[in-house]
Amino acid sequence: MLIVDSVDAGYGHVGVLEAVSLCVQPGSIVALVGRNGAGKSTLLRVISGLIAPTKGGIRFEGLDIAGKRPHTIVNCGLLHVAEGRRIFRNQTVADNLELGLYGLTISREEYRRRLEPVYSMFPILRERRDQLAGALSGGQQQMLAIAQAVIRGPKLLMLDEPSLGLAPILVDQVFDAIVSLRRSGVAILLVEQMVERALEISDYCYVLQSGRMTADGAARDMARSDALRTAYMGDHDSGSN
Amino acid sequence: MDPDILVRGLTAGSLYALVAVSFNILYRPTNVFNFAQGELVMLGAMLFAAGKSTVGLPWPLALLATLAAVGTLGLAEEFIAVAPILARSKTGTGWVITTLAISLIVSNLVGWIWGPDPILVKPPAPLSLDTFEFAGLRLNSYVIALAALTIALVALIERAYRTLQGKAVLAVAEDREAALLRGINPARLSRWSFFLGGAFAGLTGILAAPILYASTSMGPALLLKGFAAAAVGSIGNNRGALIAGYLIGITEAVGASLLSPGYQEAVVFLVVLTVLLMRPQGLFGLATTRTV
Numbered sequence A: 001m002l003i004v005d006s007v008d009a010g011y012g013h014v015g016v017l018e019a020v021s022l023c024v025q026p027g028s029i030v031a032l033v034g035r036n037g038a039g040k041s042t043l044l045r046v047i048s049g050l051i052a053p054t055k056g057g058i059r060f061e062g063l064d065i066a067g068k069r070p071h072t073i074v075n076c077g078l079l080h081v082a083e084g085r086r087i088f089r090n091q092t093v094a095d096n097l098e099l100g101l102y103g104l105t106i107s108r109e110e111y112r113r114r115l116e117p118v119y120s121m122f123p124i125l126r127e128r129r130d131q132l133a134g135a136l137s138g139g140q141q142q143m144l145a146i147a148q149a150v151i152r153g154p155k156l157l158m159l160d161e162p163s164l165g166l167a168p169i170l171v172d173q174v175f176d177a178i179v180s181l182r183r184s185g186v187a188i189l190l191v192e193q194m195v196e197r198a199l200e201i202s203d204y205c206y207v208l209q210s211g212r213m214t215a216d217g218a219a220r221d222m223a224r225s226d227a228l229r230t231a232y233m234g235d236h237d238s239g240s241n
Numbered sequence B: 001m002d003p004d005i006l007v008r009g010l011t012a013g014s015l016y017a018l019v020a021v022s023f024n025i026l027y028r029p030t031n032v033f034n035f036a037q038g039e040l041v042m043l044g045a046m047l048f049a050a051g052k053s054t055v056g057l058p059w060p061l062a063l064l065a066t067l068a069a070v071g072t073l074g075l076a077e078e079f080i081a082v083a084p085i086l087a088r089s090k091t092g093t094g095w096v097i098t099t100l101a102i103s104l105i106v107s108n109l110v111g112w113i114w115g116p117d118p119i120l121v122k123p124p125a126p127l128s129l130d131t132f133e134f135a136g137l138r139l140n141s142y143v144i145a146l147a148a149l150t151i152a153l154v155a156l157i158e159r160a161y162r163t164l165q166g167k168a169v170l171a172v173a174e175d176r177e178a179a180l181l182r183g184i185n186p187a188r189l190s191r192w193s194f195f196l197g198g199a200f201a202g203l204t205g206i207l208a209a210p211i212l213y214a215s216t217s218m219g220p221a222l223l224l225k226g227f228a229a230a231a232v233g234s235i236g237n238n239r240g241a242l243i244a245g246y247l248i249g250i251t252e253a254v255g256a257s258l259l260s261p262g263y264q265e266a267v268v269f270l271v272v273l274t275v276l277l278m279r280p281q282g283l284f285g286l287a288t289t290r291t292v
């Protein structure tokens, strides 16, 4: 459903991605892994339209979305939960969720109907719906960020390091949420530092290294592959571990 | 003490508060200060005066025509002077020059069309500028209505930020990129804000006209003190702008009565500077930015 075809992109004149290709099948979880600074977030930003690719093509469900503006891409059903819990802290939890539906014409009833599954996925959000989002704990903010995207009913959800900085129990909740989303038919492109856990729930895996895709394969095989190890150790470092 | 001190303080204060709020309307989704705002206020006063006296429109029609015209000019300004700058860089400051340029163009055009003579605009009946005595203070019905309307307008604007579009504006102000990822189109909100902010400036001009007369010289003074009110009340904070507007208006009136009227500006800016040196973010504060 998502096809990224030899994309180049960067910031200003600084190139980051070089001839990057990637493919996400409907209903699957695809892990995108690689070291800090490899360009994972940059790739997600290109797909969601925050930066335009300088070369290459991006198709989502047959539509050419390369260089389209973010709100257009969101309206195609491709949602991006950015790194670092980018919620609106000065607004309430409920307002944040309402903003997740921005631009859709939805009745009050439909709005309430859509809130239900989101609240049952993350019950704490229902409890704290009238509080400012900035008052939530880090983990709750991450849940809100995911909920904001989920309430829109995405076809493909891109999550950038959803477990970053969370307590283990919250990490479990976030991973459970990802699995249950996939079960309901949402495809997921997952960027994660917790590589082993990500591979456990993924179908397929891509390894990004210094802006290039250096390996890809079924998640099961990748967990044992050398490609993954070298990607994390760096090219010149072949020490133990 | 000058018995007209309350009238002057409330009148000026209301106008400064309104200009400050119109600054905020534009600032929130764009992070741009429209330095043409003072001239938009002036244009509102002139158009209304012309519509009423020259064309002979009944005042509600003159009012609507003025709001539509000044709002449209605000929108045009966004297209010409702001959107192209922001398209190049979200953090660029080229708009300082381009909005000042619009300000000069409007000022010169209006001066060329209407000349420098102030036009007298009467308040709509039954309001008047005739003073009456109340508890030892002199007041008039127009200034009371003006202050009440100012407060009502601020309340209305604040309510507007409770609608979904308003929440989207606040979202853009807080984290533009996150807003983009939620399907919000800041460019569209920016256009709407310039239209509404322009219309609001036009309305301010209409309200100012009976007191200041409609003339080309009203722009710069209102721009400067409206901006001061916005800064003292914390940029983006409309309730802060309201309070700061009256603070400045009353300081000015008191300064004029204690010292000579020639010093009132000095007193005002001394107070403004002191406040901003002690609290650069203004008196009230509004967390609109965040660092990751």
Ligand SMILES: Nc1ncnc2c1ncn2[C@@H]1O[C@H](COP(=O)(O)OP(=O)(O)OP(=O)(O)O)[C@@H](O)[C@H]1O
Pocket: A011, A014, A016, A034, A035, A036, A037, A038, A039, A040, A041, A042, A043, A083
């Ligand atoms: N806004 C920016 N402007 C300029 N360069 C940037 C910007 N953001 C990232 N970069 C650079 O692009 C490269 C890739 O960064 P990116 O954030 O995509 O990596 P990442 O794989 O997501 O890393 P992490 O695991 O730390 O999140 C890095 O070298 C980084 O310094």
Ligand SMILES: [Mg+2]
Pocket: A040, A041, A042, A083, A160
């Ligand atoms: Mg990243």
